[in-house]
Amino acid sequence: MFESVKTEINNIKTGILELIEKKKRDIEKEKKIKENFKNFQPILDQYNQMDDNMIKHSVWRNAIKNVPIELHVELYKACYDCKLWKEYLELLECLLIRIKYR
Numbered sequence: 001m002f003e004s005v006k007t008e009i010n011n012i013k014t015g016i017l018e019l020i021e022k023k024k025r026d027i028e029k030e031k032k033i034k035e036n037f038k039n040f041q042p043i044l045d046q047y048n049q050m051d052d053n054m055i056k057h058s059v060w061r062n063a064i065k066n067v068p069i070e071l072h073v074e075l076y077k078a079c080y081d082c083k084l085w086k087e088y089l090e091l092l093e094c095l096l097i098r099i100k101y102r
Contacts, residue, residue, distance in 0.1 A: 002075055002079065002084075002087050002091070005066070005067050005071075005075070006090075008063035008066050008067045009063070009067055009072065009090075009091065009094050010094070011055060011059055011060045011063040012060050012063045012064055012067065012094060012098060013093065013094040013097050013098075014055050014060065015054075015055050015057070015059065015060025015061070015063070016060070016097050016098065016101050017097065018054045018055055019054075019057075019101075020101065022050075022051060022054065025047060025050060025051075026047075029043065029044075029047045069095075069098055069099075069102075072091065072094070072095055072098065073095065075091055076088065076091040076092060076095055079091060
């Protein structure tokens with residue numbers, strides 16, 4: 001079961017972390033543009049390139065729909081019960097991120 005949703009769980013984790021980073025970058029971008037408003041286009045291009053490298057919003061949003069948090073917790077519990085520690089730690093890392101930014 002874990003292998004069938006592993007990619008989607010990783011997409012969820014990556015998407016959430018990238019979204020948080022983007023919000024931090026947006027604040028930084030505004031500050032740099034205000035400081036250098038006469039030559040803002042290279043700064044804007046740099047930040048747009050970083051945004052383009054992010055996982056697409058629709059990809060990780062669909063992954064959230066396909067793997068609801070309840071299923072994620074059940075997989076986490078099953079891995080613990082079966083002593084699958086590698087999978088358990090992978091699920092734990094993503095689960096903590098999902099819960100923190102819910």
